[in-house]
Amino acid sequence: MTSSTEGGVRKWPWSTARAVSHSWHLTWRPRPAAYIRARLAQQATAEHQTAAAELAEGWDEQAASGPLAASSPTLVRSVLDGLAEGLAAYSVRQAELGLDDLSDQSAAADMAAFLNSGTGAPA
Numbered sequence: 824m825t826s827s828t829e830g831g832v833r834k835w836p837w838s839t840a841r842a843v844s845h846s847w848h849l850t851w852r853p854r855p856a857a858y859i860r861a862r863l864a865q866q867a868t869a870e871h872q873t874a875a876a877e878l879a880e881g882w883d884e885q886a887a888s889g890p891l892a893a894s895s896p897t898l899v900r901s902v903l904d905g906l907a908e909g910l911a912a913y914s915v916r917q918a919e920l921g922l923d924d925l926s927d928q929s930a931a932a933d934m935a936a937f938l939n940s941g942t943g944a945p946a
Contacts, residue, residue: 903938910934 835843893899914931917923 907931907935907938 893902910931914923914929
């Protein structure tokens with residue numbers, strides 16, 4: 824096999840290039856079934872590992888997809904009060920920086936009204 828190099832690129836005579844490409848064609852055997860089986864095995868392993876991790880963490884898909892619930896109504900009220908207090912402090916800070924709401928309505932009042940209505944939290 825003789826070849827020459829021009830500009831760093833190997834140049835083969837056409838007969839050699841044809842023979843090499845023909846040999847590659849004869850030796851390359853695509854195996855889509857084997858590839859698909861390997862990918863399915865990888866996917867099954869990943870799903871098994873995820874399920875095992877969720878089980879170890881105590882993850883319950885049905886409980887997680889249900890409505891938000893708290894063990895104590897006072898806990899809910901405490902969280903909502905903390906949110907309202909934090910929002911009020913944030914609004915004051917934004918007003919001091921001149922970054923407060925540009926509309927005529929108060930965002931804090933809107934948020935408080937939302938938190939106090941229709942969420943199931945005691946008023």
